[in-house]
Amino acid sequence: MEAVLQIENLTKNFGRLCAVNKMNLEVGKGQVFGMLGPNGSGKTTTLGMLMSVVNPSSGGFKWFGQESTNDTRKKIGAVLEHPIFYPYLTGQKNLELTAMIKGATADQITSVLKLVELSDRKDDKYKTYSLGMKQRLAIASALLNDPQVLILDEPTNGLDPMGISEIRELIKKIASDGRTIILASHLLDEVQKVCTHFAVLKKGNMVYSGPVEDVNKGPEIVEVNADVDLSEVLNTFQGASAINRENGYFEVTLTKGIKGHDLNKFLFEKGITATHLVTKKRSLEKQFLEILAESK
Amino acid sequence: MLHLLRIDLKKLTNYRTFWIVCGLYFFTLGMTTASGMEFLKWLVRMGASFGTQINIARIPFYHFPDVWQNITFVSGFFKAILAFMVVISITNEFTYRTVRQNVIDGLSRYQFLISKVLTNILLSAMSMVMVFIIALVTGLIYSPSVEMVDLVMDLEFFAAYFLEVFAFLSFALLLGMVIQRSGLTIVLLVLSQMIEAIIRANVDDYVPWLIPYFPMESISNLIPMPFPKYVFMEIQDYVSISAVLIAGAWTFIFNYLAYLKLKKSDI
DSSP states (O other): OOEEEEEEEEEEEEEEEEEEEEEEEEEEEEEEEEOOOOTTTSHHHHHHTTTTTSSSSSEEEEEEEEEEOOHHHTTEEESSSSSOTTTSSSSHHHHHHHHHHHHHOHHHHHHHHTHHHHHHHHHHHHHGGHHHHHHHHHHHHHHTTOOOEEEEESSTTOOOHHHHHHHHHHHHHHHHHHOOOEESSOHHHHHHOOOOOEEETTTTTEEEEEEEGGGGGOEEEEEEESSSSSSHHHTOOEEEEEEEEEEEEEEEEETTTOOOHHHHHHHHHTTOOOOEEEOOOOHHHHHHHHHHHHHH | OHHHHHHHHHHHHOOHHHHHHHHHHHHHHHHHTTHHHHHHHHHHHOOOOOOOOOOOGOOOSSTTTTTHHHHHHHEEEEHHHHHHHHHHHHHHHHHTHHHHHHHHOOOOHHHHHHHHHHHHHHHHHHHHHHHHHHHHHHHHHHHHSSHHHHTTTTTTTHHHHHHHHHHHHHHHHHHHHHHHHHHHHHHHHHHHHHHHHHHHHHHHTTTTGGGGGGHHHHHHHSSSSOGGGGTTOOOOSSSHHHHHHHHHHHHHHHHHHHHHHHSOOOO
């Protein structure tokens, strides 16, 4: 796999606070890479260092296998934290300015504006835009000059459900062109829906990184209930590693290799018919909370 | 280089405040410097009503080559307005955080600074050209006789004027970059002259030779005040090389410090 980004021991200290601590990470070409972490975990600081607006305290990184220069950044489209534009300029003029910096052509401005559906409002001043329009203009600006890599930091922040789903579709569309996307977010659902890989940050430390598919690989959890009280019966089941009562159901975490049908069979042999038996799909949210809890 | 200038000009030429401030600057600069004769006539009328006789003919304010030094000296006072525009331009980049996005989009920090410095050079040059035209036109109107020798004499005052404006704009750019807020920067920019004067007054008692090396002092030393000569006092009617060297060194230092500041900070 061709690496687009390699991070080595990247560290940033703000005085005594360590915002990013010796991070090592590799992002491959074509990946949609999700960066997860609670607020203040160092996501934006990391992205800021990758885009040379924050000076690293130590360590380094390589884009496309080379030391980063300003010309490298022209091949990367990035929106960090929130959209930044000149409020007194129109959307069109703002993009013209970005295009001048990146060396993009005028045709591209027209096409990115069309892509984010802002063509109608392009001659209005940026300060008159709604939050959703600002976000979309930022994505349009990041797409100028046909970037190899797209970095989006909380791209759906403050958007309404329709806006969120539009942006999600846009990300999928861009990713399907084979472009690499790095997406920082605390919306886990969003990351699970669009990302192929993810990493979890906590207080500046990277506590996990791996493919999103692996999320479903862990032990299975089965929700079960019957007309009779199951608490004692379930305790005798060999395949359970944990049993919890939740929402009126028993939540059984199975040991490795045991599946939901094994539990069903076990209950049936005990003469009990289950009225409710569901194998729960593990969500990234659960995994995320587990990772954060484990890393304490 | 030209590309960087065009980037910064695109930000400014679509900004209404820029046109208003620059328009007012060139308007007041032009009106003030060109209407000196009217002021002298007014002085005569006032003097006459108090029984004093003033002979304008004895004050060759707009005569070649006096006009060069006179007008460049007076015009120097207006550079503060141009400096306010520079402060607004740079502090906007920090309040809107657009400097951050410019760097993300692919400008290096050095290129960003150069784009601002080039604009400063352009503004200084435009101001110089404007002042030259006013001095030339008023000189042609009011000089009793126009001799080529007088016309080309003392033209070095325009080079000194350019340096005076550019040095001050460089200072404004540095101050704006360090403070990052327009209001506070403008207040400090105005006060910096006074603060330096206070320091100078105290230093003068102990190490008087140090005085010409102060930054604001060095900028104002470029074009010495010409008027005392009309009351028959000795004045310096040339641009001193040492003044140019000191002011030039400060200009370099201002821009270099701005570069260091931008390079080291997280934006």
